[in-house]
Amino acid sequence: MIKNIKNIMTVLLVTIAGVVFGQIPSAETGTFALTNATIETITKGTIQNGTVVITDGKIAEVGSSVSIPQGAKTIDCSGMTIYPGMIDGGTQVGLIEVSSDPRTRDNNEIGDVIPHIQALTAVNPSSVIHPVTRVNGVTTVLTMPSGGLFPGTAALINLHGYTPDQMYAGFKGAVLNFPATGRRGRWDRRSDEDIKKAAEKALKQLNEVWTKAVQFHKIDSASGGKDQPYYPEMEALLPVVRGEMKLLVNVNSANDIKAAIKWIEENGVDAVLCGASEGWRVADEIAKAGIPVITGPVLSNPTRDYDRYDRPYANAGALQKAGVKVAIRTNEVENARNLPYHAGFAAAYGMGKEEALKAVTIVPAEIFGVSDKYGSIEKGKVANLFVTTGDPFETKTQVKYVFIEGWNIPMTSRHTQLYEEYLNRAPGVEK
Amino acid sequence: MKKIHLIFALLLTITFVMAQEKGSVLIKSGTVLTVTNGTLEDTDVLIRDGKISKIGKGLSAPSGAKTIDATGMFVMPGIIDAHSHLALDAVNEATNPVTAEVWVGDALDPLDVGIYQALAGGVTSAHAMHGSANAIGGQCETVKFRYGEIDPEKMRMAGAPRTIKFALGENPTRVHGSGNGIQPRTRMGVEHVIRSSFQKAKEYMKAWDTYNAKKNDKRFKGKAPAYDLRLETLADILRGNIIIHCHSYRADEIYMLMQVCKDFGIERLVFQHVNEGFKVAPELAKFGAGASVFADWWAYKFEVYYSTAYNAAILTKNGVTTSINSDSGELIRHLYHEAAKSQKYGGLSDDEALSLITINPAKQLGIADRVGSLEEGKEGDVAIFKNHPLSIYAIPMLTVVDGVVRFDRENDPADMRLYPDPEEKIDVTFWEAEDHDRCMANTEFLFTDK
Numbered sequence: 001m002i003k004n005i006k007n008i009m010t011v012l013l014v015t016i017a018g019v020v021f022g023q024i025p026s027a028e029t030g031t032f033a034l035t036n037a038t039i040e041t042i043t044k045g046t047i048q049n050g051t052v053v054i055t056d057g058k059i060a061e062v063g064s065s066v067s068i069p070q071g072a073k074t075i076d077c078s079g080m081t082i083y084p085g086m087i088d089g090g091t092q093v094g095l096i097e098v099s100s101d102p103r104t105r106d107n108n109e110i111g112d113v114i115p116h117i118q119a120l121t122a123v124n125p126s127s128v129i130h131p132v133t134r135v136n137g138v139t140t141v142l143t144m145p146s147g148g149l150f151p152g153t154a155a156l157i158n159l160h161g162y163t164p165d166q167m168y169a170g171f172k173g174a175v176l177n178f179p180a181t182g183r184r185g186r187w188d189r190r191s192d193e194d195i196k197k198a199a200e201k202a203l204k205q206l207n208e209v210w211t212k213a214v215q216f217h218k219i220d221s222a223s224g225g226k227d228q229p230y231y232p233e234m235e236a237l238l239p240v241v242r243g244e245m246k247l248l249v250n251v252n253s254a255n256d257i258k259a260a261i262k263w264i265e266e267n268g269v270d271a272v273l274c275g276a277s278e279g280w281r282v283a284d285e286i287a288k289a290g291i292p293v294i295t296g297p298v299l300s301n302p303t304r305d306y307d308r309y310d311r312p313y314a315n316a317g318a319l320q321k322a323g324v325k326v327a328i329r330t331n332e333v334e335n336a337r338n339l340p341y342h343a344g345f346a347a348a349y350g351m352g353k354e355e356a357l358k359a360v361t362i363v364p365a366e367i368f369g370v371s372d373k374y375g376s377i378e379k380g381k382v383a384n385l386f387v388t389t390g391d392p393f394e395t396k397t398q399v400k401y402v403f404i405e406g407w408n409i410p411m412t413s414r415h416t417q418l419y420e421e422y423l424n425r426a427p428g429v430e431k
Numbered sequence: 432m433k434k435i436h437l438i439f440a441l442l443l444t445i446t447f448v449m450a451q452e453k454g455s456v457l458i459k460s461g462t463v464l465t466v467t468n469g470t471l472e473d474t475d476v477l478i479r480d481g482k483i484s485k486i487g488k489g490l491s492a493p494s495g496a497k498t499i500d501a502t503g504m505f506v507m508p509g510i511i512d513a514h515s516h517l518a519l520d521a522v523n524e525a526t527n528p529v530t531a532e533v534w535v536g537d538a539l540d541p542l543d544v545g546i547y548q549a550l551a552g553g554v555t556s557a558h559a560m561h562g563s564a565n566a567i568g569g570q571c572e573t574v575k576f577r578y579g580e581i582d583p584e585k586m587r588m589a590g591a592p593r594t595i596k597f598a599l600g601e602n603p604t605r606v607h608g609s610g611n612g613i614q615p616r617t618r619m620g621v622e623h624v625i626r627s628s629f630q631k632a633k634e635y636m637k638a639w640d641t642y643n644a645k646k647n648d649k650r651f652k653g654k655a656p657a658y659d660l661r662l663e664t665l666a667d668i669l670r671g672n673i674i675i676h677c678h679s680y681r682a683d684e685i686y687m688l689m690q691v692c693k694d695f696g697i698e699r700l701v702f703q704h705v706n707e708g709f710k711v712a713p714e715l716a717k718f719g720a721g722a723s724v725f726a727d728w729w730a731y732k733f734e735v736y737y738s739t740a741y742n743a744a745i746l747t748k749n750g751v752t753t754s755i756n757s758d759s760g761e762l763i764r765h766l767y768h769e770a771a772k773s774q775k776y777g778g779l780s781d782d783e784a785l786s787l788i789t790i791n792p793a794k795q796l797g798i799a800d801r802v803g804s805l806e807e808g809k810e811g812d813v814a815i816f817k818n819h820p821l822s823i824y825a826i827p828m829l830t831v832v833d834g835v836v837r838f839d840r841e842n843d844p845a846d847m848r849l850y851p852d853p854e855e856k857i858d859v860t861f862w863e864a865e866d867h868d869r870c871m872a873n874t875e876f877l878f879t880d881k
Contacts, residue, residue: 100732129730301761305544308845309551309764334730341768344823393823395771415729418709419741419777423748428713 024131027160027407031055033068034387034401037077042084042362043376052082054383057406062379073408077387080400083357084377085139085384086343086392087156087364089294090274090329091336093133093141094123094157094167099333108147113209115174116236117152119145123164129334131413134159136337137386137399140169140374142294142329142364144248144274149206151175153236154248156368158384160404171368173272174240178251178260179203203259210267213237240269246369247271248294252303254281261289272367274329277303280315283322292367293319296329298342310349316359317350327364328356344393353393382406452577452585453481454834457492458813461501464820466508466782466789467804476506478811481833486807497836499829505819507785508805509555509812509832510766513676513723513792514703514756516560517545517763518576518586523562523871524569528607528615528624531595531664533569535561539583545760546578547847550838552764553814553827556588558756558796560703562871563598563678564606566615566624570595570664571676573796575812576830578837581849592797595668596703597625597677599684600734602871622687629695632665639666674699674797676723680734682710689718701795703756706738712749721795722746723754725762726769727776743787744777754792767814771821784821 032054039047039062053061053069060069068074097104106122123143133141139159145152154173161167179202181195190198216234228235239245251260252275264271273279273293277300279286286293300312320326328343330336339360347356365375373382383406389398402409456478463471463486475490476483492498516522520538524530539559549557555576561569573591580586599621608616615621638656645651667673675692679685679702692700701721702708706729708715708722715722724746729738739745746753755770757763770788773779779787793803802810811834817826830838 098730098733098736128736299761299765301545301548301764305848306846306851309548309847335727338727341823345765345768348818348824348826391823395768395821395823396774398775414737415739415741415776418737418739419745422709422712422739423741423745425710425713429717 024412025410027404027409029057029407031060031069031072032403032406032408033066033072033074034077034082035068035074037387038081039377040081040083040357041377042358043378052377052383052385054403054406057383059377059379059381059383059385062377075387075401077401080387080389081392082377082385082387083137083392084361084375084381085386085402085404086137086339086360087327087368087374088138088141088330088332088336088339088360089327089364089367090296090331091141091143092146092333093129093159093336094125094127094143095119095145096333097124097127097129107145109145109152110147112148112205113150113233114148114152115150115240116232117145118155118172119143119152120155120157120164120168120172123155123157123167125162125164125167128414129336130159131410132334132415133337134402134404134409135399135411135413135416136340137388137392137402138336138339139384139386139402139404141336142171142173142368144175146175147177149177149179149202150209150233150237151177156370158404160407160409170370170373173246173248173368174236175248175250176206178249178256178263179206180251180253180256181259182253182256206263209237213241217241243268243270245270246367248274250274252277254278257282258285261285261291264291265289275331276319277312277315279324280311280318283319283324286319287323292325292327292363294327294329294364294367295319296342297331298328298345299338313345313349316346316356317352320351320355320359325363325367326351326355326359327367328359340393341395344395347393353391356393452580452833452835454811454831454836455479455493455496456811456831456834456836457490457496457498458501458506458815458831459490459498461504461506461815463805464505464507464781464785465805466785467806469782474506476805476813478813478831478834481811481835483805483807483809483811486805499815499836501815503817504828505816505825506805507553507814507816507820508789508803508809509814509830510553510788511754511792511796511798511803512549512554512557512757512763512766512788513701513754513795514560514758515549515557515763516562516758517549517557517760518543518574519559522560523564525562525564525606528565528603528613529567529628529661530561530565530569531567531628531668532660533561534572535559535569536572536587539572539574539586541578541581541583541586542848542850544848545763546576547838548760549763550576550578550830550832551827551840553767553816553820553830554763555812555814555830555832555837556793556796556798556802557763558594558676558792560594560676561596563596563602564871565596566598566603566607566621567628567665568596568598570673573798575832576837577832577835578847579849588798590801593667593673594676594796595664595673597675597688599677599679599688600681601732602678618681618684618687621684622691625688625691626694628665629669629691629697632662632669633695635659635662636666636669668697669695671697671699674701674795676701676703676795678703680704680706682707686711686714689714689720693718699797704735704758706735706742708751709739709742709745712746712751715746716750721752721754721791723756723792723795725758726755726772740772740776743773744779747773747779747783747787748777752791752794753787754795755787756792767816767820767825767827768823771823774821781819781821 095107144154156169156171157167362375365371387401727740790803793799
């Protein structure tokens with residue numbers, strides 16, 4: 001009895017300390033049973049009044065008649081729906097904390113051809129942004145370096161863990177910023193001539209780098225990898241040349257997409273088109289090439305002043321209808337939490353709810369080659385899931401529980417903590 | 432005789448132009464979200480010559496009025512954005528910490544296709560603001576999105592109160608202190624710049640008052656004080672003729688400006704962005720200051736690192752008149768969705784959430800007697816949605832300004848530019864996201880690191 005009181009006191013003290021210092025409480029692991037829920041498995045339909053059992057970080061059982069193991073912590077999910085954790089197919093989460101402050105930006109290293117630069121290295125596990133993102137049901141994000149032609153290697157991370165390795169979700173891809181022939185923004189005041197020259201130069205450089213990488217692969221294969229000089233950028237491109245690693249190709253305007261497809265096909269690269277904001281213009285070409293697309297932000301302005309106002313909303317749906325495998329990304333940092341709203345707009349403007357939901361769950365998992373672990377609620381998969389009061393895209397829907405690799409994530413973030421503290425501020429006007 | 436013909440022709444032209452700016456339209460059988468008077472099912476809204484003449488059932492259209500069948504759709508007041516930089520050719524006069532003499536109304540751009548994109552998001556009015564480079568920036572202009580009119584004069588919401596932009600924190604200290612080596616470099620300096628400006632304006636006002644009182648006296652030998660547009664504008668703030676709209680983030684600087692305003696007897700004050708407004712919500716409520724916030728933008732600079740998406744809800748629950756703004760050509764396209772975020776973050780009711788983008792911004796701009804709700808006698812600014820505007824599946828279908836349909840999803844062509852540039856050769860593809868706030872537009876040259 002006394003021991004119990006002591007335990008209770010300890011828990012209380014820890015909780016109070018957490019509140020006072022604004023810390024996020026630790027997640028909890030163990031065996032959980034989420035009962036009486038509607039389960040949107042994504043790959044195997046909807047289960048009414050079902051149970052999900054989580055053990056050892058995995059989904060141990062899913063179904064309507066599942067026996068609950070002894071000692072499992074049961075969470076009654078009556079009236080609620082379980083979805084697989086959402087995957088944002090393109091962000092800079094973990095690499096940037098406060099985007100205006102260069103001291104907190106680790107996304108953009110010096111150098112034009114630096115595929116060996118690893119995003120995972122600079123993922124800050126303590127970023128305040130992780131809890132803010134995951135309590136909205138986004139459990140997993142691709143975090144990408146940015147900059148020159150080959151700015152580095154992106155990594156898929158789960159938004160829980162104390163080291164980058166604990167967060168790593170099993171996919172890495174080299175990034176290529178495909179040479180752009182358009183203007184990059186209103187601020188881009190280069191002459192037409194300069195733009196053309198810059199694009200030609202970049203394409204020439206790309207081909208040179210690629211030729212070198214192919215050569216490096218030949219020498220490496222011939223020598224069995226022995227006595228190769230230290231050449232980290234070429235080493236990083238080796239798996240891409242050999243088709244063992246995906247190339248994430250950032251490309252947006254229609255002409256550039258066509259050029260990228262041509263380049264990808266000529267070089268036999270296993271590629272993904274990222275961004276593809278003008279994908280709708282060349283949807284059939286992309287479909288024909290069979291290259292998957294990660295598009296977004298959906299919530300954005302038309303790329304050209306004369307385009308119909310809703311093209312960005314309708315892009316994902318247009319691609320999907322043309323037969324392209326489409327995932328949705330936010331391309332965000334602090335507001336990657338809005339992934340469900342990007343998907344929701346895509347759903348409303350032609351993609352439909354079901355496909356949009358796939359575009360933030362199973363489709364990105366497939367594109368990243370991790371669909372054996374992520375993207376749906378199936379027995380044996382990693383227990384990344386969230387529980388809501390309804391449609392996860394609807395703005396007012398509340399997320400009640402989030403699990404990442406079986407850890408029961410506290411539904412706390414800087415945003416909820418400030419709400420708790422300031423809703424009824426004490427003292428008020430008078431102290 | 433010829434003259435009469437000419438006058439007649441001229442009159443006809445004038446009538447035609449007038450008819451284009453103010454229209455009559457009957458919106459039939461919609462779910463009418465009045466905002467101030469609840470939700471009315473299966474109800475008609477009649478707009479006559481630009482004004483809402485009747486809200487009721489079974490109304491019939493006067494001759495010449497267009498009829499819109501809104502069966503199954505939602506009819507709400509046109510959305511109002513209290514913070515925008517659309518329709519402007521110039522945003523920042525970043526040459527001095529105090530530039531009260533300039534006015535964005537001199538740089539209106541009715542050809543901005545962004546106006547149409549905003550209309551396609553149900554927005555009918557906006558506060559076209561000066562930027563945030565200066566502690567006391569330029570005067571702003573409340574505009575109506577009468578897209579299609581090419582005369583800048585027709586963008587103005589005639590009769591709307593005058594407003595002026597102020598700015599605290601990182602932007603003015605970065606531009607002037609770090610950039611030009613002059614005050615303000617700190618939040619202390621910002622206070623001094625504002626206080627000393629008001630003090631000068633007070634003295635200027637007094638000098639003119641003294642002169643005006645004595646000038647008709649034959650024995651008076653003095654001269655009129657030198658006219659100064661900057662001081663004249665500041666004096667108009669002190670006189671209560673101009674509403675301050677102040678770019679601000681941190682609680683301390685928000686509190687500071689309230690103290691300064693109290694000391695100078697200024698009552699008309701709205702804070703913009705005001706990310707930490709939730710921390711001083713009781714003080715804002717007591718002062719009667721408004722708060723115009725982002726739904727969830729944060730962490731893009733250090734002064735918004737300690738933010739919460741629950742800001743709008745905390746402010747509303749503390750009794751602060753709160754609006755949600757865009758400050759962006761992108762967010763303005765879906766302010767209805769931004770408003771809905773206050774339901775996720777803080778559980779506001781439908782009417783509370785809709786108020787954030789209608790009647791509340793109207794109050795903050797001093798135009799709530801004319802727009803911001805669906806009431807008889809108000810101006811005919813209406814947005815019609817498929818699905819409830821607070822749903823993620825909401826689709827704006829028609830937007831009406833002064834009774835004129837300015838956006839019609841089913842019938843508008845894709846290319847809505849008014850003035851294409853024949854010189855443009857390369858396909859322009861804008862794919863890099865805009866800076867987080869457009870407030871610093873035209874100051875990029877000042878920084879190597881944005």
